[in-house]
Structures are given as C-alpha cells and as structure tokens.
Amino acid sequence: MLPDMRLRSLLLPLMLALGLPAAPLPAAAQESARVLRYASQDDPQTLDPHSANLLSTTRAVANIYEPLVFRDKDWKVVPWLAVSWSQPTDKAWRFKLREGVRFHDGSTLTADDVVFSVERALSPTSQLKVSLQGVEKAVKVDALTVDLVMREPNPVLLSHLTAFRIMSRAWAMKNGAQRPQDYTAKEDTFASRNANGTGAFQVRERSPDVRTVLTAHKDWWGHKAGMNEGNLAEVVMLPIKSNATRLAALLSGEVDFVLDPPTQDVARLKAAPNLKVVEGAEQRVQYLAFDLHRDHLVYGNAGGKNPFKDLRVRQAVAHAIDMEAIRSKVMRGFSKPVGALIVPGVQGYAKEGDQRLPYDRERAKKLLAEAGYPNGFDVTLDAGSIQPAADIAQAVAAMLTQVGIRVKPNIVPQTSYFPKIEKFDTSFYLLSWGAASTSDILYTAQALLHTHSKKGEGDFNMGRWSNPAMDALIQRLQVESDPARRDGVARELLQLAARELPVIALHQPLIPWAMRKEVTARFTPTNTVYFHLVRVDGPARAPAGR
Amino acid sequence: MFAFVLTRIAQGVVVMLVVGFIAFSLFNFVGDPVALMLPPEATQADRQAMREALGLDRPFTVQFANFVTNAVQGNFGISLRLGRPVSALLVERLPATLELAFVAASLALLVGIPLGVYTGLKRNAWSSRLLLTASLIGVSLPTFLIGIFLILIFAVWLGWLPSFGRGDTVALGAWTTGFLSPTGLKALILPSITLGLFQLTLIMRLVRSEMLEVLRTDYIKFARARGLTNRAVHFGHALRNTLVPVITITGLQLGSIIAFAIVTETVFQWPGMGLLFIQAIQFADIPVMAAYLCLIGLIFVLINLVVDLLYYFVDPRLRIERAGAEGH
Numbered sequence: 068m069l070p071d072m073r074l075r076s077l078l079l080p081l082m083l084a085l086g087l088p089a090a091p092l093p094a095a096a097q098e099s100a101r102v103l104r105y106a107s108q109d110d111p112q113t114l115d116p117h118s119a120n121l122l123s124t125t126r127a128v129a130n131i132y133e134p135l136v137f138r139d140k141d142w143k144v145v146p147w148l149a150v151s152w153s154q155p156t157d158k159a160w161r162f163k164l165r166e167g168v169r170f171h172d173g174s175t176l177t178a179d180d181v182v183f184s185v186e187r188a189l190s191p192t193s194q195l196k197v198s199l200q201g202v203e204k205a206v207k208v209d210a211l212t213v214d215l216v217m218r219e220p221n222p223v224l225l226s227h228l229t230a231f232r233i234m235s236r237a238w239a240m241k242n243g244a245q246r247p248q249d250y251t252a253k254e255d256t257f258a259s260r261n262a263n264g265t266g267a268f269q270v271r272e273r274s275p276d277v278r279t280v281l282t283a284h285k286d287w288w289g290h291k292a293g294m295n296e297g298n299l300a301e302v303v304m305l306p307i308k309s310n311a312t313r314l315a316a317l318l319s320g321e322v323d324f325v326l327d328p329p330t331q332d333v334a335r336l337k338a339a340p341n342l343k344v345v346e347g348a349e350q351r352v353q354y355l356a357f358d359l360h361r362d363h364l365v366y367g368n369a370g371g372k373n374p375f376k377d378l379r380v381r382q383a384v385a386h387a388i389d390m391e392a393i394r395s396k397v398m399r400g401f402s403k404p405v406g407a408l409i410v411p412g413v414q415g416y417a418k419e420g421d422q423r424l425p426y427d428r429e430r431a432k433k434l435l436a437e438a439g440y441p442n443g444f445d446v447t448l449d450a451g452s453i454q455p456a457a458d459i460a461q462a463v464a465a466m467l468t469q470v471g472i473r474v475k476p477n478i479v480p481q482t483s484y485f486p487k488i489e490k491f492d493t494s495f496y497l498l499s500w501g502a503a504s505t506s507d508i509l510y511t512a513q514a515l516l517h518t519h520s521k522k523g524e525g526d527f528n529m530g531r532w533s534n535p536a537m538d539a540l541i542q543r544l545q546v547e548s549d550p551a552r553r554d555g556v557a558r559e560l561l562q563l564a565a566r567e568l569p570v571i572a573l574h575q576p577l578i579p580w581a582m583r584k585e586v587t588a589r590f591t592p593t594n595t596v597y598f599h600l601v602r603v604d605g606p607a608r609a610p611a612g613r
Numbered sequence: 614m615f616a617f618v619l620t621r622i623a624q625g626v627v628v629m630l631v632v633g634f635i636a637f638s639l640f641n642f643v644g645d646p647v648a649l650m651l652p653p654e655a656t657q658a659d660r661q662a663m664r665e666a667l668g669l670d671r672p673f674t675v676q677f678a679n680f681v682t683n684a685v686q687g688n689f690g691i692s693l694r695l696g697r698p699v700s701a702l703l704v705e706r707l708p709a710t711l712e713l714a715f716v717a718a719s720l721a722l723l724v725g726i727p728l729g730v731y732t733g734l735k736r737n738a739w740s741s742r743l744l745l746t747a748s749l750i751g752v753s754l755p756t757f758l759i760g761i762f763l764i765l766i767f768a769v770w771l772g773w774l775p776s777f778g779r780g781d782t783v784a785l786g787a788w789t790t791g792f793l794s795p796t797g798l799k800a801l802i803l804p805s806i807t808l809g810l811f812q813l814t815l816i817m818r819l820v821r822s823e824m825l826e827v828l829r830t831d832y833i834k835f836a837r838a839r840g841l842t843n844r845a846v847h848f849g850h851a852l853r854n855t856l857v858p859v860i861t862i863t864g865l866q867l868g869s870i871i872a873f874a875i876v877t878e879t880v881f882q883w884p885g886m887g888l889l890f891i892q893a894i895q896f897a898d899i900p901v902m903a904a905y906l907c908l909i910g911l912i913f914v915l916i917n918l919v920v921d922l923l924y925y926f927v928d929p930r931l932r933i934e935r936a937g938a939e940g941h
C-alpha cells in the first residue's frame with residue numbers, strides 16, 4: 068500500500084520545477100516574535116533525556132536539557148553547566164557547577180540534580196549509559212561541587228559527558244519519573260511527555276507525530292553568558308513523513324526549515340530564489356567489512372577457501388572501487404571519499420592514517436592473480452535497505468565484478484539486517500558508523516577493530532578480525548592520559564588499520580539542510596539543530612497558528 | 614432476525630480470531646524491533662537484556678496466548694516506538710481517521726449518487742460523457758498522486774490550503790475534532806477529496822449502470838403507464854431499486870476508506886491511525902501493528918453486520934424469504 072517511491076521521485080522534480088513561484092506569505096504581524104517552523108521526517112520518540120539514545124530524540128532533548136560540558140564552534144569541549152573541572156585523584160573527576168542556573172520551572176540547579184541524573188542515566192532502563200562510560204557513581208561535595216567516582220579510567224570522559232544531560236531531581240521525584248522510561252512497563256513515565264531542563268528552550272506542547280512546540284527559556288543562563296546567537300522566541304517541530312509533502316510545505320512557506328531534504332532535490336532547492344541549502348559533514352563513515360574469521364565463504368564460492376583472509380584480496384577490493392564515481396553518481400556529490408574509519412574533527416584523527424588505495428583496476432586484477440584467484444570468485448555483499456546503503460552496495464558489486472570478484476548484492480530489510488550481521492551471518496557487508504556521540508577515536512576503534520569479546524569490545528567487529536597489535540593499541544588508548552602521546556597511539560592505530568584493511572572505509576556522507584533565505588543556521592557534526600544558534604531575519608511573520 | 618444476527622456475530626468472532634492469529638504470526642517475522650530501538654552502537658548485552666525485558670525471547674505459542682488474552686481486554690501492550698499504551702494511542706488517533714473517513718464518505722455519497730442519477734437519466738448528454746470521462750481519472754489515478762497534485766495546486770501554487778497536518782483541533786472530552794476551527798476545516802479539504810475521490814467515482818458509475826438497468830425493467834414501464842411523474846418514477850422506484858448494490862459497495866468501501874486512509878494520511882501527515890501504522894511498520898512496532906490490524910478487522914466485521922441489517926430495510930424480499938423459511 069505504500070506509494071511507489073520511484074514514481075514519487077519522478078513527480079517531485081515536476082512539482083519543484085512548476086512550483087517555484089511559491090505562494091505569497093501572510094504579511095508581518097509581531098516584530099519581536101521570531102518563530103522557526105522546523106520539519107523533519109522523524110518525531111522524537113520521547114522527551115526523556117536518559118531513555119532513548121536515538122538521533123531523532125536527541126534532536127529535541129538537546130535543546131531542552133543540558134550537559135555538564137558541551138562543544139563550541141570548532142567542536143572542542145567547553146564548560147557548560149560545569150564551569151571547571153579537575154582530577155583530585157586517579158579515581159575521581161571533580162566538577163564545579165555554574166552558579167544561578169535555572170530550570171524551566173524556576174528552581175536552581177544544584178549538585179543534587181547532577182547526582183540524581185547520574186544515577187538515573189546509569190539505571191538499567193537507560194540507553195545513555197555510554198555517556199557515563201567508566202563512571203561508578205556521583206558524590207555531592209557541596210551545593211555546587213560534584214565528584215564523579217570512576218570504576219575504570221576513561222581519558223575521554225569529557226567527550227562522553229557531552230551526551231549526558233541533567234534533569235531536575237525535585238521535579239522528577241514529584242512526578243514519579245525517577246527512572247527512565249521502561250518499555251516493558253504498563254504506563255509511560257511523566258518525563259516522556261513533559262520536560263524540565265535548564266536548556267535554552269522549554270516545552271510548551273507535545274503531541275506525538277503532530278507537533279512539539281518549544282518556547283525560549285527566559286531565565287536561561289546562556290543569555291547572560293553570551294551563548295545565545297539566535298533570536299527565536301518559539302520553535303514548532305513538525306514531523307512530516309512524506310518527502311514530497313515536506314518539501315511542498317517548505318516551498319509553500321508553511322515551514323521555514325527542512326532538516327532532511329532528499330538529496331536528489333537539493334540542486335533544485337538551491338536554485339529556488341527564496342530558499343537556501345546549508346551543507347555539512349556528519350562524523351560518520353560508511354565502510355565495507357569482511358568475514359575474517361571463517362576459513363571458507365558462507366555466502367559465496369571460492370573453492371572452499373576464504374579469499375578475504377589474504378591481504379592482497381582485500382587490497383584488490385580497495386583498488387577496484389571507484390569512489391569518485393560513487394560520490395558523483397550514487398551520492399549526487401553528497402559525500403567525501405575517506406581512507407580511515409574516523410574523520411577530521413574526531414579526537415585522534417591523523418592524516419597519515421587516512422590514505423585510500425588509488426582506483427586501479429589492473430592493479431586489482433594483478434593482486435587477485437597473485438593471491439591465487441586469477442579467475443576471481445563469487446561472494447554475496449549484504450547491505451541494509453536504508454538508502455544510500457542499498458545503492459552503494461549495487462555500485463560496489465558492479466565495480467568488483469569488473470575485476471573478477473563476482474559480487475551478488477543482498478539488500479536486507481533494515482529491521483532484519485542488524486540481527487543478521489550480529490550473528491556473524493555474512494561474508495561481506497556494508498555498514499556505517501557514527502562517531503559524533505563522543506567524537507573520539509576510542510569509541511570507534513573499540514567497537515569496530517578490537518577482537519570480538521563478550522565484554523563490550525569488538526561489538527561491531529562482525530567480521531571477527533583479530534590482531535593482538537591492534538588490541539594492544541586500543542588498550543593504550545583507554546589509559547593514556549597525555550594528549551600528545553595518545554594522539555601518537557591513535558596515529559599508529561589508524562596506520563595499522565590502513566595497512567591491514569580489516570575494513571575498507573568508503574566515504575563520509577555530507578548532509579544538506581534546506582531552509583528559507585531568512586533563516587541562518589550552522590551545521591553541526593551531530594546533524595542536530597541547536598535552536599539557540601538559529602536566527603530568522605527579514606520581515607517578521609505571525610507565530611504559526613497551526 | 615435474531616438468529617441471523619447471532620450467526621453473523623459468531624462468524625465475526627471466528628474472523629477476528631483468524632485476523633488476530635495472522636497479525637500476530639506475521640509480525641513475529643517482521644524483523645527485530647530491538648535492532649531499531651537500540652542505537653547500532655549498543656552492546657550485545659544491551660540487546661539481549663532488551664529482548665528479555667520485552668518478552669521476545671519466549672516461545673511463539675506463549676507469546677500468542679498472552680496476546681489473545683490481553684487483546685480481548687483491549688490491552689495491546691506498550692508501543693515500542695512511543696513508549697505509551699497502544700490502546701491510548703489508538704483512542705487518540707481514532708478521531709482524526711474517523712473524521713477524515715466521514716467527510717470523504719459523505720463527499721462520495723452526496724456527490725456520487727446525484728451524479729450517477731444524472732448521468733444515468735441523461736445518458737447521451739455531452740455533460741454526462743464529460744463526467745464519465747473525468748471519473749476515469751478518479752478510478753485510475755493512485756491516491757498519493759492525486760494528493761500530491763492537490764498539494765501542488767492548492768498549497769504550493771495558490772497557497773489557499775495547508776499541505777499537511779490537521780490544523781487546530783478542539784477537544785471534546787476524549788474526542789478531538791477539527792470541525793470546530795477554521796484551520797481544522799481547511800485542513801480537511803484536500804485529504805478528504807484525495808481519500809473520497811475514488812469512492813465518489815465508483816459510486817457514480819455504479820449508480821449510473823444500475824439506473825440504466827432498472828429503467829429498462831417492466832415495472833418502470835408500468836409506473837410510467839400509470840402516469841406517475843418523472844420524479845416519482847426516477848427517485849421513488851428506480852433509485853430505490855439501485856440501492857442494494859450501492860449499500861453493499863458503500864459499506865465495504867467505508868471499511869476501505871478507514872483502512873486504506875494509510876496512504877492519504879502519509880501524504881498529508883494526517884495524525885490518524887494510518888500514519889501511526891506506517892510508522893509502526895518502519896519501527897517494527899509489533900504491538901501497534903497487531904492492534905491496528907485487529908481494529909481494522911473489527912471495523913470490517915461490524916460494517917458488514919450493519920450492511921446485512923440494512924438490506925432488511927431496503928429490500929422487502931429478504932424479509933419475506935427469511936420469514937417464510939423459518940415458518941417451515
């Protein structure tokens with residue numbers, strides 16, 4: 068019963084081409100009230116800051132609740148609700164809280180709220196435990212000082228803490244929201260539909276799948292501290308599932324901002340006189356990975372052997388892929404080919420480790436012959452059904468077939484894809500990994516490159532590659548606290564990965580945001596709009612009634 | 614009559630059980646909701662814990678038995694996506710879908726029947742031919758295409774009507790209505806035309822062909838011979854006799870309007886049950902999908918029951934035959 072997507076994508080250009088003389092807008096009403104009507108395809112699942120670690124949820128929550136430390140323009144960690152910190156002992160971090168921070172209900176932030184939020188985010192029903200990696204508990208020192216007691220060292224705790232947000236203790240107690248929402252419970256917790264944070268915006272209305280209305284928090288500490296770069300009095304967050312309708316709403320002036328325009332329409336949106344597009348790079352890398360554990364191919368035929376275990380075959384795969392073609396044809400220019408699993412901006416990135424093998428079909432064929440596969444072999448490439456993964460898998464399959472590796476792309480519905488590769492039920496797969504939740508190499512390396520173990524290491528190393536040198540480097544990353552030395556370890560790690568090619572990094576996706584000319588917004592690596600950084604200029608319009 | 618209704622209800626229960634089983638068993642294979650609920654970066658231990666917490670690790674039969682027991686009590690569990698009771702979600706979304714279906718069905722009937730009568734009576738007039746040709750559009754164009762065209766014309770070009778959403782709603786107890794606010798009424802126009810257009814043209818063509826059929830019959834000739842007015846012949850005799858198939862089709866179509874509002878609701882971001890269902894599919898939100906299918910099954914069963922009862926009032930022959938049969 069779903070509308071045929073192909074037909075729709077044919078129709079939309081027509082709509083856009085014909086629709087450019089958009090409807091006249093209702094004229095000015097109040098000069099001061101600046102409203103941003105923001106549309107994206109997803110609605111937040113909940114407003115609970117410790118419940119769902121999903122981007123669609125965080126996009127709302129990050130404007131309502133605030134972390135102890137956050138990031139500046141250059142994505143460096145800066146003081147936020149905490150003004151300073153120190154490490155009095157090996158086992159503790161001490162945070163001094165900002166004075167006079169007010170919650171939306173008017174109460175003042177104290178150490179009790181932080182202690183409470185740490186407990187809450189570490190409780191079993193929380194999905195945000197990763198934001199407190201290594202933390203055992205929080206202890207109040209005085210009204211504005213808190214110690215985080217560590218169970219194990221975490222040299223990049225501050226990066227992790229940018230995703231840990233503080234909730235009012237008194238408010239949560241009063242409303243029975245001591246624990247994050249539990250999907251197995253019979254009731255929804257109060258905090259899933261209501262909120263009381265310290266953020267620049269507070270919730271006025273929450274109707275799931277219809278709209279979430281935020282209004283500016285008048286007592287926000289950031290006003291005095293000069294953190295407010297925007298001029299919004301109100302934000303209406305609208306979920307509009309259908310791509311065509313979402314763009315129609317932008318063209319007709321019913322919304323000001325579209326977070327996720329379909330990439331095929333971006334060129335036309337740029338040409339529209341009253342619209343503009345802001346592009347940015349998400350800290351995410353799409354990559355190919357191989358089964359490097361079994362001695363034969365589960366899906367494929369290479370004479371009973373697993374060719375991927377031979378480094379020369381992995382190099383041949385890398386040489387055979389024309390990333391420039393994928394960038395321009397499949398991604399329509401919205402990607403940047405990369406050679407490493409992490410990208411600039413992530414702590415630990417090193418240019419030396421970010422080297423792609425050049426596109427060279429002859430070299431690929433030669434390497435295959437040297438490895439003992441002059442006639443190539445057959446293999447199945449698994450990919451999830453969410454775009455652009457499916458299209459990339461098709462393109463990669465065609466390119467590898469040209470050098471003799473006869474690849475059959477197998478596009479699996481997204482809901483079944485993770486369970487499949489989680490069981491290592493694959494010989495060759497395509498996946499992407501986002502590093503923005505900590506913006507540090509450890510998070511990525513630990514999950515993707517460490518030997519798979521039950522203890523949370525190598526969780527996403529579905530090819531079960533195992534290399535003692537790599538494990539040792541990751542171990543050192545975990546404990547090394549000297550930044551320069553740690554960067555050295557990271558560089559070595561990336562170089563090892565580039566040499567051994569347990570995975571082949573493909574590209575970093577670029578993300579377009581579409582908006583009316585009057586809107587100013589800055590792209591952030593989390594692909595999240597922080598509304599205190601957004602301006603709406605030009606003639607003011609009446610606050611959105613709908 | 615009473616026995617007839619009882620039989621129908623018993624059949625309905627069987628249908629509902631089958632629907633429940635299909636819904637449940639299908640969804641057991643839809644995919645892994647845990648994979649979608651947790652971020653890809655979550656650990657395997659997190660995944661296993663979530664699976665156990667949701668009961669997804671229990672055997673199929675146990676899960677189904679639990680499902681039926683709870684479903685009968687109207688308890689479909691918690692939506693995996695929104696973390697709220699499914700029954701509460703459906704109750705919240707029902708008004709939006711029913712209002713849309715009501716307006717679309719009214720539109721189809723109030724415009725479709727007169728047009729059908731008109732084209733049936735004036736079968737050779739150029740206006741009838743024009744209407745029939747135009748009605749082909751309604752029959753053949755897919756719903757979402759009509760929706761997108763309407764959005765293009767009335768929202769993007771003319772800027773008269775909203776391209777998405779339900780406008781402002783007024784709460785009357787648990788029911789939210791869009792009928793009482795100007796933006797709510799405006800928001801109803803495009804989606805209800807989109808949803809009702811197919812039914813409108815269907816009813817129009819159905820009434821027309823039935824009228825043509827009936828007008829050829831002997832009793833119409835006799836009626837004319839008796840010197841009755843055109844009006845009495847056309848509406849009292851002819852139209853009345855076309856109504857049995859029209860009621861059947863309208864009844865079934867009303868079910869379809871409610872069930873297949875999915876497409877219209879997706880195109881217009883109409884916050885009804887269809888949109889809820891589509892998003893549930895993308896999330897493998899099993900409780901919502903199961904509840905929705907059961908609810909739609911129930912609506913179809915109830916509508917069919919009402920349609921069967923309506924025959925009694927429209928077609929006297931049914932009453933006589935049934936009474937005669939029982940008399941033996």
